Amino acid sequence: MNGPQLGLKIDPMFECFSKSKPVGYLSPEQDYPRGEVSEDAVDRLVDLAKHPLVAWCGSHDCELDPCGSGQFQPELKYRGLVVPTWCSTDIFVPGESALYVVPALILHYILCHKYAPPSYFLDAVIACPKAASKEYFAALKRFAPTASTGGADTQFFEIIRDTEGNVIPVCKEP
Numbered sequence: 001m002n003g004p005q006l007g008l009k010i011d012p013m014f015e016c017f018s019k020s021k022p023v024g025y026l027s028p029e030q031d032y033p034r035g036e037v038s039e040d041a042v043d044r045l046v047d048l049a050k051h052p053l054v055a056w057c058g059s060h061d062c063e064l065d066p067c068g069s070g071q072f073q074p075e076l077k078y079r080g081l082v083v084p085t086w087c088s089t090d091i092f093v094p095g096e097s098a099l100y101v102v103p104a105l106i107l108h109y110i111l112c113h114k115y116a117p118p119s120y121f122l123d124a125v126i127a128c129p130k131a132a133s134k135e136y137f138a139a140l141k142r143f144a145p146t147a148s149t150g151g152a153d154t155q156f157f158e159i160i161r162d163t164e165g166n167v168i169p170v171c172k173e174p
């Protein structure tokens with residue numbers, strides 16, 4: 001087994017949850033759709049980003065132009081909060097039929113690079129209960145691994161339960 005590496009830790013995560021779907025992992029090699037995103041959706045993503053369920057052992061920097069060029073970029077703020085150009089956490093958005101797994105960096109992509117995520121994802125964001133609420137954990141639980149399916153992933157994740165008994169996978173310490 002290799003040491004802790006970001007790439008190694010993401011894949012088991014996707015398998016850990018059933019029906020998970022990655023959204024918003026942008027790279028400079030691939031173009032992406034641009035457009036306006038409603039403030040309501042951005043506010044909900046900010047709320048989710050402020051209450052991360054898992055933190056990766058590495059961080060992910062924005063590599064899009066011009067951030068990836070290494071030139072100085074002015075600090076971006078949204079409602080008084082600094083929007084970082086890197087992240088080490090993911091956002092989980094439970095949808096109707098899939099659990100969307102998104103880097104917290106999506107806020108920077110939307111606000112700085114005008115990224116327009118797919119509408120099915122934004123619909124799920126708007127419908128998503130408040131972060132860390134009982135309703136949110138209940139929605140997440142529909143996709144969480146059961147004790148029987150969680151076993152295969154425990155080399156990367158500890159399966160813990162919150163006070164309500166909901167199953168939450170947490171990244172293991174390196």
Ligand SMILES: [Zn+2]
Pocket residue numbers: 062063064065066067068085108112113
């Ligand atoms: Zn950037």
